[in-house]
Amino acid sequence: MVTSGATEAASALLTPDWRLGRGVVRASRLYVSAADHPCILCGGHFAPADIEIIPVDRDGLVDLDILKARLAAHDRSAGMALVAMHAANNETGVVQPVAAITAAARAAGGVSVIDAVQAAGRIPLDITDACADFLILSSHKIGGPKGVGAIVSASDLMMPAPLVRGGGQERGHRAGTENVPGIAGFAAAAREAREGLARIGAIATMRDRFEAALIGREPNAEIFGHAAPRLANTSFFALPGIKAETAQIAFDLAGVALSAGSACSSGKVGPSHVLKAMGRGDTAGALRVSIGHATDEQDLELFEKALAGLLARRERTKAA
Numbered sequence: 001m002v003t004s005g006a007t008e009a010a011s012a013l014l015t016p017d018w019r020l021g022r023g024v025v026r027a028s029r030l031y032v033s034a035a036d037h038p039c040i041l042c043g044g045h046f047a048p049a050d051i052e053i054i055p056v057d058r059d060g061l062v063d064l065d066i067l068k069a070r071l072a073a074h075d076r077s078a079g080m081a082l083v084a085m086h087a088a089n090n091e092t093g094v095v096q097p098v099a100a101i102t103a104a105a106r107a108a109g110g111v112s113v114i115d116a117v118q119a120a121g122r123i124p125l126d127i128t129d130a131c132a133d134f135l136i137l138s139s140h141k142i143g144g145p146k147g148v149g150a151i152v153s154a155s156d157l158m159m160p161a162p163l164v165r166g167g168g169q170e171r172g173h174r175a176g177t178e179n180v181p182g183i184a185g186f187a188a189a190a191r192e193a194r195e196g197l198a199r200i201g202a203i204a205t206m207r208d209r210f211e212a213a214l215i216g217r218e219p220n221a222e223i224f225g226h227a228a229p230r231l232a233n234t235s236f237f238a239l240p241g242i243k244a245e246t247a248q249i250a251f252d253l254a255g256v257a258l259s260a261g262s263a264c265s266s267g268k269v270g271p272s273h274v275l276k277a278m279g280r281g282d283t284a285g286a287l288r289v290s291i292g293h294a295t296d297e298q299d300l301e302l303f304e305k306a307l308a309g310l311l312a313r314r315e316r317t318k319a320a
Contacts (some may be wrong), residue, residue: 001161001173002183005149006117006138008163012046012174013113013134013151014044017161025158028079031070033062033086034277035098040084040115041273044102054085059228060094060278062101071108081110087119091274091288092225093234095123099130111158117141121193122200122231127154139182144189148182174278199293204232206300207291211235213304218311224263224280235289241314244285249314251287254306258289 003009018025025087032047035056043051054067062085072080083105088095098114115134116125121142127135132154139148153159158192159173166175214221214237224236244260251258271281289303 001151001153002168002178002186003149003151003174004147004179005192006115006136006141008041009136009149009151010037010084010113010115011044012163013136013160014040014046014082015163016046016050016079016162018080018111018158018263019161020158020173025120026079027082029074029081029282031081031083031085031105034083035060035062035092035094035274035319036086036270037088037090037115037117038273040086051120056277058279060092060225060274061228062096064097064100064104067101068104068107071104071110074108074110074296076109081105081108082113083110084113086115086117087125088116088123088319089225089232089274090118091272091286092236092278093118094225095119095229095231098132102130102132114212118231123313124197124235127152133158139186139189141150142193143216145182145185147180150186164253173265195266196293198231203291203293206295207232207235210289210291210303211237211298213300214307215303224275224278224286233291234290236286237289238286239310239314242285244287247285247287247310250310251303251306254302254309256303260285 003012014030016027018027029050029052030043031054032040032043032053033054033056052070053066054070055063057063071081071083083101085096085101087098102112102114106233111133113134113136116135117138118141119125125131125135134154135152137150137152140146156171162175164175169175169178211223214223216237220240222238224238248258248260272286275281275286
C-alpha cells in the first residue's frame with residue numbers, strides 16, 4: 001500500500017482497529033522500544049495507557065527477554081498484541097534482531113510491524129516469515145522523491161482499518177488519488193538501492209577507516225553502539241569536552257557536513273532520546289556521520305584535518 005511517507009504508514013498501522021477478511025480484530029496493546037523513531041514511539045492511535053515501552057541495552061539493542069516476558073503476560077482475551085519496532089536506528093545505525101522480535105510477537109498471537117526506513121538499501125530485507133508481518137518504507141531515504149512511502153504486508157487478508165476513507169484506491173485500504181510520478185520514482189530508487197547492496201562492503205570499510213582515524217586522534221571518543229551490529233553507513237560519536245553544536249560549527253567551517261543527531265531532528269534543541277534510552281543521557285554532545293557510495297579518501301583526510309584542528313582548539317582552551 002502506497003502512502004505519503006513513513007509517518008503516515010506508521011499512523012495507519014499503529015491502530016487498535018484491524019480487519020481480518022470481513023471480520024473485525026482488535027489490538028489491545030502496543031509494544032515499542034525506547035529507542036524507536038518518534039512516529040513509532042508516539043503510539044499512533046493507541047491510548048498512552050495501552051503502550052508498553054521496552055528498554056534497550058547500552059548498545060541500543062532491544063531487551064528481548066523483557067519483550068518476551070511482557071508478551072507472555074499479554075491478555076489475549078482483551079485483544080491481540082501489536083509489536084512495532086525499528087529494524088535499524090536512525091541515529092546510531094544499530095541493527096535490531098528483527099527475526100527474534102517477529103518470532104516473539106507471533107508466539108504471543110500478535111502481529112509485528114517493522115520500521116525499515118533506515119535499513120532499506122543498506123541491509124537485505126524481505127517480507128518472509130523470518131522478517132515481519134508489515135514493513136514501513138520511505139522513498140527519499142533510498143534516494144527517491146519525497147512525499148512517498150509504503151506499507152509492505154505479508155498478506156492483505158489482515159490489514160489495519162483505513163486511515164483515509166473515500167474511494168476504492170489501494171484496494172480500499174487507502175483512499176485518494178495516488179502520486180503516480182512519486183511512485184515511479186520510488187520504484188526506480190528501490191531498484192537502484194537493491195543493486196547498491198553489493199557495494200555495502202566498501203562503505204563498511206570506509207566507515208571503519210573513518211572511526212579508526214577518529215579514535216587515533218581522540219582515544220577517549222565514544223562511538224555509540226559499536227559493539228552491536230550496525231549499518232555500514234552510520235557512525236554516531238561523542239568527543240569528550242566538546243559540545244555537539246560547537247563541533248558541528250567547526251566541521252561545517254572546514255567543509256565537513258555532519259549532524260547532531262538524526263536528520264529528521266536536525267535543528268531541535270535537547271538531548272537525544274535514543275542516547276537517553278541507552279543510558280547515555282549525560283552525553284554533552286553527539287555527532288552523526290553518514291557515509292555513502294561517493295565518500296572517498298579525500299573526504300576522510302578532510303575530516304581528520306578538521307578534527308585535529310578542533311581538538312587543538314580544545315586543548316588551547318583548557319590551557320587558557
